[in-house]
Amino acid sequence: MIKKINLIVVAILFIAQQGMAQEWIVPEDQKATQNPSEYNLNNVKKGKDLFLLNCKSCHGDAGKNNGLPLVPPPPDVTSDAMQANTEGELFYKITHGRGGMPQFSSTISEDDRWRLVNYIRNYNSANEPLLVEAPPKKAKLLASVNETENKVEIFAEVETQDGKYAVLADAPVSISAKKAFGDLPIGDVLTNKEGRAEYTIPQHLIGDEQGLVTVVVRLGEGFVTEPVILDAAKVGQPKEVPQLIRKEVLWSTNENVQTWLLLSYLGAVGGAWLAIAYVVFQIFKIWRVGKQED
Structure with a gap:
């Protein structure tokens, strides 16, 4: 029975992996979408910052092929598989996601998603590279x-x-x-x-x-x-600090002290003194009983 269950689990995982490994088809009307973000150094740099923050953890460093070993594996941004996408396809995949690839439509603005596309296209042989890896x-x-x-x-x-x-x-x-x-x-x-x-x-x-x-x-x-x-x-605006905290006074005639807070404090202190008095009283009773027995 256990072997049968294991075989079923393996089969399900295999089918899921095969499904995920299938080609990612982008709707035809999305493939030809033009990038409204200008391909310039400023936009490419911003795209790089977004990539490092949101994408590097899975796709790895550009040109290093050190992405996570997922199924299917996240392609390197410089790879032929990545660069074979049109700008519209890249934007669609970043926006909608699939499987292990999250959708960024709600976490990255549309303009910044296009800047991500600009960063990826920096490594396309058809474009002039704007980011050159040079020693600082x-x-x-x-x-x-x-x-x-x-x-x-x-x-x-x-x-x-x-x-x-x-x-x-x-x-x-x-x-x-x-x-x-x-x-x-x-x-x-x-x-x-x-x-x-x-x-x-x-x-x-x-x-x-x-x-x-x-x-x-x-x-x-x-x-x-x-x-x-x-x-x-x-060069800044003074931070407003409640008077109660600024004076570092909790129990006083300060008008900022809340009535409920004062009553809670007095109740807690009174309860503590009653408990101490009760313990002392019990000790005294024990002492008297011992005295009488003597």
Whole structure:
């Protein structure tokens, strides 16, 4: 009986695997859908970020063929199997998913799904590759905060072949606010032809009780340099803290103390004292009984 059940389970799994291994047919009206997202470096880079976040765990690194051993195996983005798809087919499969491939229609916006397609097409022989895997360049990054104008002022340089440094133009720089559980991205800016950039801190950024924010400035991919950390910059809105917590007073004449909380506290304390009194009383009774017996 057990052998028979095992054979049935194996047969079901085999049929399921064969079904999943069948060619993924995309509706004809979807194959020729044109990509509305322009094939440029910015969109391809954003597509790469989306791929690393949502797809790399299964498909692996581009060109490394180190995807998960699933059935069917997730194809490498550089593979002929992947590149044989039209842009419309890629978008359809990313959107709807199938089997082990999740559908991203509800988790990735339509524009970003097309950017994912742009990233995949970066490895198509018919397109000019916009992302070139090159060793990162050594760079220098300087930054300061202009609290009067609520701006971060940035200057970047890159090491040249002769070991000297030159201004770094058109380099992406990201600005974040350091929080307790990681950095909160604020925005991005590009350096100009002089290697300089300015970023205006959004007015809605919340700091601590005094409006102080620790600003973190980083160069984009392709450069090796330490981030610049600007501590306690007064560029945020003061965080509203309840008066009860700010004064660090719980039981007082503070008007913020809730009546139910005060009564609960008094009840708990009163109950504790009654329990102690009861224990003492029982000990006293035992002592009296022992005294009488003596």
